[in-house]
Amino acid sequence: MPLGFPYLGTFTHVMESIARGMNRDDLILPNEPTYRTKQLGSRHASEFVCTPFKIILGSLLEVIERGATQVIGTVHVDFCRLGYYAPLWKLILEDLGYTGDIICLNWFDKPDFFRNFKKLTGDLNAIQAFQAFRIGWIKNRYFDLVEKLLYSYGATEISKGSAKAVADKLNRTIVHTMGERNVRKLPRLIKETFKEEVEVDEKADPLKVIIMGELYAVIEPAINLYVMRKLNDLGVVAYTPITFRRWIDLGYRLNFFKRKQHDIAIKKAKPYLGHRLGGKARESIGCTIYYKEKGWDGLIHLYPFTCMPEIISRSILPQVSKDYDMPVLSLVVDEHTGEAGFQTRVEAFVDLLERKRNENDKNKVK
Numbered sequence: 409m410p411l412g413f414p415y416l417g418t419f420t421h422v423m424e425s426i427a428r429g430m431n432r433d434d435l436i437l438p439n440e441p442t443y444r445t446k447q448l449g450s451r452h453a454s455e456f457v458c459t460p461f462k463i464i465l466g467s468l469l470e471v472i473e474r475g476a477t478q479v480i481g482t483v484h485v486d487f488c489r490l491g492y493y494a495p496l497w498k499l500i501l502e503d504l505g506y507t508g509d510i511i512c513l514n515w516f517d518k519p520d521f522f523r524n525f526k527k528l529t530g531d532l533n534a535i536q537a538f539q540a541f542r543i544g545w546i547k548n549r550y551f552d553l554v555e556k557l558l559y560s561y562g563a564t565e566i567s568k569g570s571a572k573a574v575a576d577k578l579n580r581t582i583v584h585t586m587g588e589r590n591v592r593k594l595p596r597l598i599k600e601t602f603k604e605e606v607e608v609d610e611k612a613d614p615l616k617v618i619i620m621g622e623l624y625a626v627i628e629p630a631i632n633l634y635v636m637r638k639l640n641d642l643g644v645v646a647y648t649p650i651t652f653r654r655w656i657d658l659g660y661r662l663n664f665f666k667r668k669q670h671d672i673a674i675k676k677a678k679p680y681l682g683h684r685l686g687g688k689a690r691e692s693i694g695c696t697i698y699y700k701e702k703g704w705d706g707l708i709h710l711y712p713f714t715c716m717p718e719i720i721s722r723s724i725l726p727q728v729s730k731d732y733d734m735p736v737l738s739l740v741v742d743e744h745t746g747e748a749g750f751q752t753r754v755e756a757f758v759d760l761l762e763r764k765r766n767e768n769d770k771n772k773v774k
């Protein structure tokens with residue numbers, strides 16, 4: 409029963425790692441979403457459903473076309489429409505004649521989660537399956553590290569594209585590294601490889617921009633039009649704390665001695681938004697304050713067209729931006745977002761940040 413799953417930014421590598429750790433060699437790996445993926449998903453989904461729903465549906469249809477008869481639908485549900493994704497995909501795929509399995513991993517329903525997880529693990533016993541999952545969540549930390557270094561080195565690299573080439577190579581190394589002892593050595597390898605293979609302009613003093621917003625809009629470059637790469641091309645360091653790690657990394661979740669950054673952000677957002685809405689509504693607000701205090705220069709807030717929680721945070725963010733003097737650019741993205749308009753807005757935002765920094769420097773000298 410060939411296994412497929414949709415493309416989800418770098419989390420795709422985590423899913424591949426877990427599947428390979430469970431001896432699933434019958435994998436149909438998804439391709440990065442293309443124009444066709446978006447069209448395919450949009451054709452079979454309601455016009456007003458969230459954009460991630462359509463693109464992920466398109467990605468599922470593509471792995472099914474290529475032979476997958478067991479597909480992973482969702483790995484999480486939330487307070488917003490995310491809870492409807494899996495049942496609706498199921499109905500749509502069945503309508504289209506798909507007769508294979510759709511596996512939905514919903515952590516909030518533990519018996520159902522383990523029942524579905526068992527379908528993926530084949531002959532492995534519970535301990536072996538857990539170990540494969542555990543190695544997957546540890547590797548997730550290292551994929552995040554690669555991502556962080558990529559968009560940090562990428563801002564000041566001398567040879568354009570060298571950081572990306574190193575990141576691609578390291579991501580493949582992480583996927584194929586087996587055995588916990590070898591996996592634990594990866595962070596050192598990652599840091600050393602970037603240091604040795606990416607030549608940077610040591611004199612540069614890049615601006616630093618945080619990317620926040622709805623999970624899929626942030627982690628999937630195909631929907632956000634590679635905004636982090638665009639910032640790097642403008643000489644700006646980009647970073648996002650948004651990652652799937654928060655859900656699947658049980659080691660991190662159960663470390664009660666460590667204050668989690670998202671908990672701190674949610675607390676900071678409380679005067680503006682005290683209730684959970686779904687998406688990353690509270691974190692988007694809280695991180696604006698958190699990263700201002702950490703000295704970052706600005707924040708880009710991304711949200712898909714018709715995203716309910718992020719539309720609310722988008723309407724609150726101008727006030728937060730004013731109160732904390734933190735520049736915020738909110739960008740709505742969907743399958744029709746045009747490259748040129750997006751690029752212009754990002755460039756204008758970076759110009760504004762540069763001017764603001766120059767003015768602050770002048771005021772310090774006075």
Ligand code: SF4
Pocket residue numbers: 458459460486488489490622623686687688712714715716717718
């Ligand atoms: S966070 Fe927004 S885009 Fe994502 S599922 Fe919820 S409503 Fe849709």
